[in-house]
Amino acid sequence: MKLIFLVFFFYMSISKSTRASNETCTEANSRCDYKSNVRMLADTLASKFNDIVIKELGSEYTSHLEIRTAHKISRYHTTDISTLSNIVDKLDYKLSSAINILKEMNNVLDKNDTPSFTHPCPFNSIRKSVFIKRNGFHELPSITMKTNMLGRFKDLKVKRQYYLSHLDYATDKDCVTMPHSNLRYLYHKIVHPKPKLFVFIIDNNMKFELLQHAIGIVKEITYSLQHTDLIALKITNMTNFMKFEDTCSSDGMSNLGNATDNNKMLFREYLNTLEVATTNVPPSTINKEIKSLLTEKKLPLQKLFILLTDSKIMNNDAWLKLFPVAEKNELTKYSIGLIQENSERNSSLKILHFEKLHNHSNHSMVKLHINSGDVVGQVASAFISLLPNDYKEELKAEGPLWEATERDFMISLVYPKASGILGLDLHWSDLAEDIIYFKGSNEHKRAFVIDFSGTVIMHTYFPRPESTTDKIKFTNLETIEAHSFMDVVKKELLSRVTGNYTVEIKNSSRSITYSWKWVQDLYIVCIVHEVHSNSTLLNKSNIFFTKTSKEILFHRLDLFPPKTGKICRHFKQIATIDQGTVYLSPSSFESPFTYLYDMGDGQEAVSYMQNYLAYLRSVAHGLLSNPGLKNEIQQDVGFLNSILSFYKRQHLHGPYSKYIVRRYAVTETGYGVLVMFPGTVLEYDYEPVRRPWYIFALNNPGTIILTPPNLDVGGAGYIVTISYAVKSPIYPTMVVSMDVTMGFLYKLLIDSFSQCAMSNVKCFIMNNRGYLISHPGLMDPNSSGPIEQQHITHKESMIAIDMLNHKGFVKKRLCSNFYDKTIQRFYEFNNSLTNVLSNMVSADHCVHYYVASIPRTNAFIGVVNASCSIGAFCPCSMVDRLCLNCNRMEQTECECPCECSSELYDCPNTNATKLNENIPLCGMMPENNHHKSHFFHNFAENLKSCFDFQCETYLSHSSCLGVLGCEWCQIDADGHSPLATPFCTSQSTCFNGVLGAVTPYGEGTFGHISRDAFASYSAIGPIVGCIVTVSLIIAVAIYCYRQNTTTDSCHNLYVDGPETWHDPDVQMSHMPTDDLLDPSGQDKLLEIEAPISPYRVITGYRRPHTAGGSDQGYSTMTPHEDSEATGFSVNDPTVLSDDTKSDASFPAPAKIKPRVKVADLTMTILPCGKNSVLAPVTVHRHMEAS
Structure with missing residues (x-):
């Protein structure tokens, strides 16, 4: 009995203690056990989120629709073979048209003395415009073209045509304003396709100006090389070669490096550090070092040695013994570039080419004045042309090659001739649009294009070229489809013109089918379909669409305003609250590229939109011709348009109306029809079906998706997106979504x-x-x-x-x-x-x-x-x-x-x-906004606000928290001192709770606040602010003085390296640049990647900064380019990071096509000195008590 009593007493004590613990959880008790409270809190939040999705987003909206008010549409899922045939036929037609143009060019180009030419010229636009309207074929030098090619050119969206002659080393002398680096790279890739070794020897014991000319020539030569070529650099006053990272060598370093993009960038940076020397290493020592270099690894058969020096070599035969000349070899060439300067400070370069030691005559291949930057490329090409040509006169497709000015990849369709190379550059986004916008029935269906080397050059999971911030690294098929059976599949793809191959995965319930077809013996298009035995895919053939008498309002309110309502400004976007709007994304069109191309064509875009709108509003189906939309679009628009009345009612009168920025819905068909309230103007290349809120909701039906905070492009500050996939057995599947304030x-x-x-x-x-x-x-x-x-x-x-x-x-x-x-x-x-x-x-x-x-x-x-x-x-x-x-x-x-x-x-x-092999693919990359559309138009600035938020009426923190456009102002203008009396005011006045803080949208004024509210704030702030400002000015002056009197050997330790550093609006202060700038812009075409992490891992891996572009939902820290207010300069409120916009919100339209990326180039300046140690690391210490 005693034992039973003791157990009972112990049990009662535990129960009492637990109850006491739970009861005191309402008090500030640090020892409280919150388990039961947290479980109740989770259930309460689940109920509230469910209530929001039903009552605010209309997740059960379709359940209130009646079948008798809807009409039935039959939709049949096409087979993979049918889809593949459509893709191949479309691509085949475009390539055939381009090939016919090349043939006609070849027929009229029968002279061997025709110089190089490019069309159009000058190359002065970064927008995808129909240039044929401004330039006629009669302007081309030496040739005439048939007039019927004009229409075909426009239909093909040809970027440019060109002829690269051997006579002038692929340089158009009549088009000096156009950078030729990409064309020169293409020229040598075709004419000199085999791997080559380039050994550069730079004599830095000469005048500074001459040394800069030598550096510029080496840079241009390097840019023209292929990734299979090897490069080595020797400076005559140093005893070692430049070192390259080599992941495969024992010590991780090598004197030789492949001419990859990464090594080219390292090479360029190293050349920028060269200085004039007063002495040189003896030529005999250099000779021994070069001989040792040639024994390091297996080298290409073709070799080219280039010595760049001044005229002193002609007076010293010892320098001619610098090269390790052996017996005569046609594949090994030795050359000297003599850079000279006359009394008028005009520089010239003479190329000496010899095969024997005693052959040092003044015979030169080329002599050019090189004061002009556009000649440097021609000189570089002349050096490479010393090597023997090796190519066949047959049609080839080269690329894709990234074109920085177009934000797109280019495919070069070329026809080599004995006298030069004929070519057309085509937009890869045009040719591969059906792969880019491929719509599979589920996430396990994908498509790709490979060339006959087995390289995947477009894949459904690749980012859209116009949305990417990084160059795509094309890779081989085995890397992507990492299966043990891929060798067999690849062999089938490369040997059979058409076919399919199915593989049953061992110890699994799935199978994979590869269906493929060749295109013009240039490409192979393949569709991959993974079938899971437990797949729950809903294959609906009969779908009911509701009919609505509500007028369809297109999202371009600036061009097509509502007939009965008015337009207003919702934060920073043109909007209307009288009616919701309909938006058609690029994937809504049969040819997404044509749509994007036409929308960038200025006034003509208006007529295109009028045709789209007339077709959508047509109630007599079939009477109006389809202007290029996919067949399902008209029904999707009608169905989604019916939900806008519900959204309007809830947005204006619902219980959460003061916390919700916008509501929107997209159909699951994947064709990108979106409706939104308040009706808002959007960027024409916005693609909702590639956004995180859509992808995660569709992949998790029945689950409410919360997307982490993002800076809203529309001006609402930081927002959170709530989305939900609504599935019905008879109605179209759709994703409903809303943006709410982070405070909500x-x-x-x-x-x-x-x-x-x-x-x-x-x-x-x-x-x-x-x-x-x-x-x-x-x-x-x-x-x-x-x-x-x-x-x-x-x-x-x-x-x-x-x-x-x-x-x-x-x-x-x-x-x-x-x-x-x-x-x-x-x-x-x-x-x-x-x-x-x-x-x-x-x-x-x-x-x-x-x-x-x-x-x-x-x-x-x-x-x-x-x-x-x-x-x-x-x-x-x-x-x-x-x-x-x-x-x-x-x-x-x-x-x-x-x-x-x-x-x-x-x-x-x-x-x-x-x-x-066992690492799964990441899948399609969710897109972020990458356009500068957050700069709202003058048209929107003058509009009246759609809502009067009346922030000053909220007198407490809890009532102000989360309200649209409002902030609880707590900190004075100095950013540190608390306000004596906090108050609620507009977001632009007190962003993130700091009075007068600069917002990520470039505002930093006190906005519109009442005098009563403003009177309560402390007057100490401005005084302290003035003192701080004066102190900063003095500190900056002292700093500048010290910088000018100290060495510059360790400046610019950290600087953001966005990919578009060559864009003109990027601030170049504190960025390492060439001392000799090339006026033609050739020095700006090399893609720059970000600095290597200071945590050195011998991998050879250099990761470029991305502005969220490779997020995938797993990105770690926000880099400098990300859309954060913290990287924002108070002194330059117009320079915004490229990602100051939401994944879930919508960009406003740009008036023109150019996408100039402006980066926030912030950096950390550390004191110079030999004892300085730089070790960046993040230590997160956020566990302190609040």
């Missing part, structure tokens, strides 16, 4: 659980990838960190470390992002979690956390109860996304989401396919 999510937390507002408690919401959706640190005015793409490992490192120890809750995952050759590392949290997670180790700890899954969503709720500050961090790279250790990945080791290069394995005798 935190308001939901506080209203649902008041303890979230306590000083020692922090509440947060994160998604199933660990990215924060709501967190007090994201809205803290005292925090200067980024807001977008913040991960749990950044803000709550200790919790992340502890959660990794919970088995079955979180896993580290890998996927292959083959288009940029990276392996992505990311976290995946278990949404099926039923219990509440807490500290893994139960101990007397001052920080307790509780995490629970929010049912029917992709999110988790977390509560942190902290009474002290704990130091913990997860290692992250500061300058890129590179993992700090790519050689290992432990499940229990905390690290930020990151990436490693898959090029680690591209060494000889390494089976890359085997190493990557």
Whole structure:
């Protein structure tokens, strides 16, 4: 009995203690157990989100529709063979048309003395315009063309035509304003296709101006080389060659490097550091070093040695013994470039070519004046042309090659002749548009194009060329389709004109079918279809569409305003609240490229839009001809247009109307029809079906998707997107979505659980990838960190470390992002979690956390109860996304989401396919906004605001929190001092709670606030601000003086290197540039990538900065180009980062096509000196008590 009594007493004590603990959870008790509270909070949030999706987004809208008010449409899914035939026929027609043009050009070009020419010229536009309207064929030199080619040219969207003659080394002397680097690269790729070795020897013991000419020539030669060519650089006053990273060598370094984009960039940077020397290494020593170089590895048969020096060599025969000349060899050439300057400071270059030591006569191949930058390319080409030509006179397709000025890839269709190369440049986005916009029935169907070398040159998972920020790294088929049977499939693809091949995957319930067809013996188009036995794909053939009498309003309100309503300004966008608008994306058209091309054609775009609108409004189906839309578009528009009345009613009168920025819906057909309220003008190349909110919702039907905060392009500040896929057995599947303010999510937390507002408690919401959706640190005015793409490992490192120890809750995952050759590392949290997670180790700890899954969503709720500050961090790279250790990945080791290069394995005798075989593909990359459309038009500036937010009427923090356009102003203008009396005011007046703060949209004024509200704020701020400003001016003056009196050997340690550094609007201060600028712009065509991470990993991998373009939902830290206010300069409010826009929101239209990317070039300046050590690292210490 005593034993029973003791057990009963112990049980009652535990129960009492638990009840007491739960009861005191409403108080500020750091030892409180919040498990039951957090479970209730998760259920409460799930109920609220479900209520929002139903009542605000209309997820059950179709259930109220009646079948008798709808009409039935039969839609049949085409077979893979039928789809493949349509794609191939379309591509074949375009290529055939281009080939016919080449044949006609060849027929009229019968002279061997025709110089090189390019058309059009000058090359002065970066927009995709129909240039044939401005230029006639009669302007071409030496030839005349048939007039009937004009129409065919326009239909093909030809970029340019050209003839590259051997006589002038592929240089159009009549078109000096046009950079010829890409054409010169193409010319030598065709004329000299075999691997080559180039050994550059630069004599830097000469005048500075002459040395700069030598550097410019070497740069241009290097740019014209292929990635199979090898390069080596010897400076005559140094005892070693320039070092290249070599992942395959024992020490990771080599004197020889392949002419890859990365090595070319390193080569260019190294050349920029060369200075004039007073002495030289003896020529005999250089001779020995070159001989040693030639024994390092197996070298190409063709070799070219180039010595660039001044005229002193002619007076010293010792320099002629510099080359390791052996017996006569036609494949090895030796040359000297003599750079001379006359009394009038005009420079000239003479190329001496010899095969024997004693042959040092004054006979020269070329002598040119090189003061003009456009001649440097011709000189470079003359050097390469010393090597023997080796090509066949047959049609070839080269590329794709990135054209920086067009933001597109170019395919060169060329016909080599004995006298030169005839060619046409075609937009790859035009030829491959059906692959880019390929619509499979599910995520397991994809399409790609390969050439006959087995390289994949377009894939459905590649980003659209006009939206990418990086050059796509084309790779071989085995890297993408990493299966053990790919050798057999590839052999079939390359040997049979058409066919299909099905493989049953062992120990799996799926099979993969490859269907392919050849196109003009140039390309192979293939469709891959993965079939899963447990697939739940809903194959609907009969779909009901509702009929609506509501007039369709096109999104271009500036061109087609509503007849009965008025237009207004919704934040920074042209809008209307009288009616919602309809938007057609590029994927809505039979030819997306033609649509984009036409929309960039100025006034003619208006007539195209009038035709589209007339067709959509037509109630007599079949009477009006289709202006180029896909057949399903008209029905999708009619169905979605019917939901706009519901959106309008809820937006104007619903309980959450003051927190919702906009609502929108897209049909699942994948053809990009979108409706929105308030009706808003959008950028014409916006593609909703490639946005994260759409992709994640469609891939997770029945789950409410919360997308992490992004800076809204429309001007609403940081927003969160809530989306949901609505599926019906009889109605079209659609994704409904809404943008809400970031503050609204935190308001939901506080209203649902008041303890979230306590000083020692922090509440947060994160998604199933660990990215924060709501967190007090994201809205803290005292925090200067980024807001977008913040991960749990950044803000709550200790919790992340502890959660990794919970088995079955979180896993580290890998996927292959083959288009940029990276392996992505990311976290995946278990949404099926039923219990509440807490500290893994139960101990007397001052920080307790509780995490629970929010049912029917992709999110988790977390509560942190902290009474002290704990130091913990997860290692992250500061300058890129590179993992700090790519050689290992432990499940229990905390690290930020990151990436490693898959090029680690591209060494000889390494089976890359085997190493990557078990790594799945990352899939289609969600798009971010990359256009400067957040600069709203003068037309919108003068419009009256659609809503009067009346921020001053909200007198408390809780009532102001999350309200559209409002901020609770807490911090004075100095950015540190708290206001004596905080108040609610407009966002432009007090962005992120700091009075007068510069917003990411370029505003920094006090806006429109009432005198009463403004009178309550402290007057100390302006005085302190003036003192700080004067102090800064003095500090800057002292700094500039010290910089001018100290060495510049270690300046510019860190600088952003956006890909479009050659754009004219990029600020070039603090950026390393050539001392000798090329007026033709040839020096600006080499793509620059970002600096290597200071955490040196011998991989040869250099990752360019991306502005969120490779996010995939797993991006780690926001780089300098990302859309953050923190990287914004108060002194230059017009320079905005390229991504200051939302993944979920919508860009306004640009008036013209040019996309000039302006980057925020911020950098850290550290003091110079031999004892300076630079070691960037992030230590996240956010576990302190709030």
